[in-house]
Amino acid sequence: MPAERLFRRQLERATRPDGSIDLDQLRQLVVAWYEDSARDRERTDRAITLMAEELEGANRRLEALVENLRVQNLRFEAALDNMLQGLCLYDRADQLVVVNRRYHEILGLPPGLLQPGISHAEQLSIEQAAGLHAGRDLQEMLEARIALVDAQDGPARAEIFTEDRRRLDVAAQRLPTGGCVVTVMDVTAERAAEARAAAAGRLTSLGEMAAGLAHELKQPLTAIALAAANARRAAERGDTAAALVRLGRIADQAARGGVLIDHLRRFARGGEGADANATADVAAAVDGALTLMGGALREASIELALALSPSLPRVRGDGMALEQVLLNLLANARDALASSRGGPGGRIAITACQTLEGPVVLEVTDDGGGIPASVMDRLFxxxxxxxGPDRGTGLGLSICHGLITSLGGRIEAENGAEGAVFRITLEPAPG
Ligand SMILES: Nc1ncnc2c1ncn2[C@@H]1O[C@H](COP(=O)(O)OP(=O)(O)OP(=O)(O)O)[C@@H](O)[C@H]1O
Ligand SMILES: [Mg+2]
Structure with missing residues (x-):
């Protein structure tokens, strides 16, 4: 209430009915009023001080929060920049929110070329101006990327080659909050190491097969020697017809040896150079593996049971790679049989059939007692x-795994009643 009105009220209260003023009462009223308002002021002052302190505290907390955020942000940026993968994060509207240094490095872009805030389409055209995506229709590229990511449950992956022949593994995934994350990894060195390991594995298999091969080649050579001796005798007798029959046999046997050596040569060279659209005949791969390994199995008196469905479709992938996988599995089964019985004998079964859903399932089983528990969960x-180091490199199954996944298939192992079961699932070739 304004001071003047208050004073008037005190004055009214101190005015006697006859209009005179009771000065004493007025003095008391004014003093009480003054004391009241002094207490009010004091309370207000205290409230203001408290509020100021509270505000200062809130300010300090806010500053600490901002500092904390700044440090977190620095850490986050450092982590992003030092990732092995290049990374781009897009929001719901397909705008670039985060891009790290590795992304620029891997794609050979000048540092800082891409900045958050641009759209995915703008990013593609900036990248194209910097020499990437040569000759590509960017709109088409963008739509293909979006469709690919939308069609997947998990990350959509692709391996692409850069102009300078590096191999990049690109993965894109929708985020639950909307938007999407794309990562790029340079896997050139990794793939080269895998190829070297596969080549080393092939040579190891070849070494292992030497004994079996010697046996395999000895048969045609013995037949040739015998037929040559017979041909000479027939010629000496002047029996041209008989000599010609023997010479024909020699030619057949020489051809058989030739097939074997040819096969060996192709195997040693490996499947590299096979194109991504290659298809393979499972039965032919089994046949090829047995051509190289059959002798060694027979020598170890191992019984072989083959059950290949007659109507197997061709599968996606390279036949030589499949053959190499089978050779590794057969060598492992042979070793397991030898060590479990401490001598010759045992049984290996190879079965293949097409499942109702489409994939072809190829199984190699043995009765060698099974895979030791100590290696079961690290098998591949x-x-x-x-x-032991002088007997096994421990690379066989990891190479098998690499080869089968590169064919777009799957390889699994378990222990059956009598021994190991290796199951390979392969996608049928399109068409
Ligand atoms: N059929 C099998 N039965 C029992 N154990 C197996 C069988 N196949 C593989 N294993 C186990 O898995 C391990 C790994 O096999 P892998 O082929 O990778 O290497 P390795 O055979 O030991 O060496 P390398 O292949 O160089 O000769 C083997 O040492 C063995 O213990
Ligand atoms: Mg092995």
Whole structure:
């Protein structure tokens, strides 16, 4: 209430009915009023001080929060920049929110060329101006990317080659909050190491097969020697017809040896150079593996049971790679049989059929007692072996795994009633 009105009220209260003023009462009223308002002021002052302190505290907390955020942000940026993968994060509207240094490095772009805030389409055209995506229709590219990501449950992956022949593994995934994350990884060195390991594995298999091969070649050579001796005798007798029959046999046997050596040569060279659209005949791969390994199995008196469905479709992938996988599995089964019985004998079964859903399932089983529990859950990792360093490299199954996944298939292992079961699932070739 304004001071003047208050004073008037005190004055009214101190005015006697006859209009005179009771000065004493007025003095008391004014003093009480003054004390009241002094207390009010004091309370207000205290409230203001408290509020100021509270505000200062809030300010300090806010500053600490901002500082904390700044440090977190720095850490986040440092982590992003030092990732092995290049990374781009897009929001719901397909705008670039985060891009790291590795992304620029891997794609050979000048540092800082891409900045958050641009759209995905703008990013593609900036990249094209910097020499990427040569000759590509960017709109088409963008639509293909979006369709690919939308069609997948998990990340959509692709391996692409850059102009300078590097191999990049690109993965894109929708985020639950909307938007999407794209990562790029340079896998050139990794793939080269895998190829070297596969080549080393092939040579190891070849070494292992030497004994079996010697046996395999000895048969045609013995037949040739015999037929040559017979042909000479027939010629000496002047029996041209008989000599010609023997010479024909020699030619047949020489051809058989030739097939074997040819096969060996193709195997040693490996499947590299096979194109991504290659298809393979499962039965032919089994046949090829047995051509190289059959002798060694027979020598170890191992019984072989073959059950290949007669109507197998061709599968996606390279026949030589499939053959190499089978050779590794057969060598492992042979080793397991030899060590479990401490001598010859045992049984290996190879079966193949097409499942109702389409894929072809190829199984190699043996009765060698099964895979040791100590290696079961690391079986497909490199250098895992129970054979000792002078006997096994422990690379066989990791190479098999790499080859089968590169064919777009799957390889799994379990222990059956009598021994190991290796199951390979392969996609049928299109068409
Ligand atoms: N059929 C099998 N039965 C039992 N154990 C097996 C069988 N196949 C593989 N294993 C186990 O898995 C391990 C790894 O096999 P892998 O082929 O990768 O290497 P390795 O055979 O030991 O060495 P390398 O292949 O160089 O000769 C083997 O050492 C063995 O213990
Ligand atoms: Mg092996």
């Amino acid at each position: 990792q490199p250098f895992v072996t129970t054979k």
